[in-house]
Amino acid sequence: MIVVASSNGRIGIEAATQILRQGGTAVDAVEAGIRLVEANPEDNTVGFNGYPNILGEVELDASMMNGRTLESGAVGALKGYLHAITLARQVMERLPHVLLVGDGASRFAAEMGHPPQPEMMLPETRAVWRNRLQPELSDAEVAQIAERTDLARWVELATDPERAKGTVNFIAQDKAGNICTGVSTSGWAWKYPGRLGDSPIIGAGNYADNRYGAAACTGMGEMAIRASTAHSLVFYMKMGLSLAEASERAMTDLRDLDGRFISVMNLVAIDKDGNHAGYSSVDGRSYIYQTPDMPECEELPRTVVPIPPRWG
Numbered sequence: 001m002i003v004v005a006s007s008n009g010r011i012g013i014e015a016a017t018q019i020l021r022q023g024g025t026a027v028d029a030v031e032a033g034i035r036l037v038e039a040n041p042e043d044n045t046v047g048f049n050g051y052p053n054i055l056g057e058v059e060l061d062a063s064m065m066n067g068r069t070l071e072s073g074a075v076g077a078l079k080g081y082l083h084a085i086t087l088a089r090q091v092m093e094r095l096p097h098v099l100l101v102g103d104g105a106s107r108f109a110a111e112m113g114h115p116p117q118p119e120m121m122l123p124e125t126r127a128v129w130r131n132r133l134q135p136e137l138s139d140a141e142v143a144q145i146a147e148r149t150d151l152a153r154w155v156e157l158a159t160d161p162e163r164a165k166g167t168v169n170f171i172a173q174d175k176a177g178n179i180c181t182g183v184s185t186s187g188w189a190w191k192y193p194g195r196l197g198d199s200p201i202i203g204a205g206n207y208a209d210n211r212y213g214a215a216a217c218t219g220m221g222e223m224a225i226r227a228s229t230a231h232s233l234v235f236y237m238k239m240g241l242s243l244a245e246a247s248e249r250a251m252t253d254l255r256d257l258d259g260r261f262i263s264v265m266n267l268v269a270i271d272k273d274g275n276h277a278g279y280s281s282v283d284g285r286s287y288i289y290q291t292p293d294m295p296e297c298e299e300l301p302r303t304v305v306p307i308p309p310r311w312g
């Protein structure tokens with residue numbers, strides 16, 4: 001039994017581990033851990049108080065995958081509701097679908113009884129968004145930003161690759177050996193409205209298969225979508241590579257991407273025996289894990305596979 005998470009999952013990892021201690025499922029553990037991160041206003045990359053899109057609206061993406069059945073659920077560009085991971089789980093368990101986005105996701109949240117959250121940001125976070133646009137747009141122009149027909153231009157100006165790195169990953173393996181992965185994010189700060197990253201895309205930011213292991217990503221989601229990173233890593237283990245070899249290979253696939261828009265990528269992974277790994281394209285990143293016998297989580301450095309950034 002084990003829980004592995006990106007380092008911003010620290011606030012939720014004990015709750016997730018406690019569920020496993022009490023004989024709960026990996027699915028319950030992952031949901032419980034991520035809900036605490038989504039509710040944490042100090043994390044500007046997940047859930048409440050996440051950085052907004054270019055219009056100043058918080059749009060959430062999340063997904064969950066059950067490695068026992070390969071059943072999956074995801075929501076994208078969810079507005080007005082906090083617990084995207086719970087909604088992703090409900091898509092997985094209550095619908096014949098995998099991915100709901102935008103108005104459909106909000107509608108399903110209401111139907112599932114989620115409390116509406118009309119204000120998803122603290123004033124200081126709204127001020128960060130406003131300041132980011134400040135040099136380019138007057139107050140009057142910001143007030144009218146939703147009416148503009150040249151948002152692509154403003155997204156380009158306002159984009160801050162350094163803020164693209166936040167997302168939370170949880171992977172849990174329970175007493176029965178079942179694996180679940182969950183990913184939740186408010187996505188890329190100042191993104192174009194409706195932009196989905198890798199977090200709600202099964203196989204890109206999230207993949208789990210009890211027979212081989214699981215992987216989840218944080219960082220610049222577009223790269224993980226292009227390389228199908230989480231699925232690739234699990235597939236490499238299916239093809240007989242060790243966890244370390246498979247992780248290295250998945251990172252190398254990202255490094256070999258051609259074209260523009262190459263930035264930071266990170267992943268966490270486990271194999272079917274509960275061995276764990278964390279990788280990053282840059283120095284100084286860490287991940288956490290906890291087993292039921294540990295009183296608290298341990299933080300470990302991620303192995304670095306450098307990926308030279310390219311932008312524009």
Ligand code: GLY
Pocket residue numbers: 164165166167185186187188196197198199205217218219220221222
């Ligand atoms: N990895 C999260 C995102 O790109 O939205």
